[in-house]
Amino acid sequence: MANWILGLTGGIGAGKTTVSDYLSQQGICVVDADVVAREVVEPGSQGLEAIVSHFGKHILTEEGTLDRQALRAIIFADEDEKNWLNNLLHPMIRAQLLAQLAHADSDYVILSAPLLFENTLDKYCDKTLLVDVPVEVQIARTCARDNAHQQQIEQIIAAQMSRADKRAKADFILDNNQPLEAMQAQLAALHKSFLQLAEANHA
Numbered sequence: 001m002a003n004w005i006l007g008l009t010g011g012i013g014a015g016k017t018t019v020s021d022y023l024s025q026q027g028i029c030v031v032d033a034d035v036v037a038r039e040v041v042e043p044g045s046q047g048l049e050a051i052v053s054h055f056g057k058h059i060l061t062e063e064g065t066l067d068r069q070a071l072r073a074i075i076f077a078d079e080d081e082k083n084w085l086n087n088l089l090h091p092m093i094r095a096q097l098l099a100q101l102a103h104a105d106s107d108y109v110i111l112s113a114p115l116l117f118e119n120t121l122d123k124y125c126d127k128t129l130l131v132d133v134p135v136e137v138q139i140a141r142t143c144a145r146d147n148a149h150q151q152q153i154e155q156i157i158a159a160q161m162s163r164a165d166k167r168a169k170a171d172f173i174l175d176n177n178q179p180l181e182a183m184q185a186q187l188a189a190l191h192k193s194f195l196q197l198a199e200a201n202h203a
Contacts, residue, residue, distance in 0.1 A: 004198035009116035010131030013142035033113035130170035
């Protein structure tokens with residue numbers, strides 16, 4: 001396991017990827033739960049085979065990949081199906097994340113996960129950073145980026161831990177509802193702090 005792990009989280013549309021991209025450019029390894037979640041359901045994977053066996057072939061696109069929108073519609077409408085899917089995928093994702101964290105090699109390592117607190121992944125982290133914006137900004141950004149319906153975005157936000165609870169749990173909070181230059185200055189200062197914490201941990 002890497003010596004010092006920063007848990008990075010933020011709601012949909014908060015700008016978590018912008019932050020992880022910046023820190024990656026500083027030479028920090030990023031282990032991304034979103035990427036791993038896609039890998040465990042790629043064509044030919046055990047995850048995708050189990051999903052097709054459970055839901056049927058209509059859950060696939062014409063190309064044979066997972067139809068995420070169709071799956072999302074099912075699990076938002078049916079709590080039992082959502083639980084079944086989580087029980088299937090979460091252990092696979094967790095095992096892959098831990099393997100990647102163990103092999104990461106940089107001054108500190110980022111575990112980036114939108115559901116860091118909800119899925120108790122923060123227990124693997126030394127500190128946590130929340131990328132924070134108001135809910136109305138999340139909705140506006142995501143609708144513009146994904147061409148999604150506002151109601152669907154609101155459902156996703158409602159299914160996650162509240163903004164207030166995330167703010168209470170996080171060790172550090174980055175305000176991403178400010179001009180890019182100001183946000184990057186705040187992030188650069190945080191990066192410096194994380195390097196110092198990691199170095200102190202190695203001492």
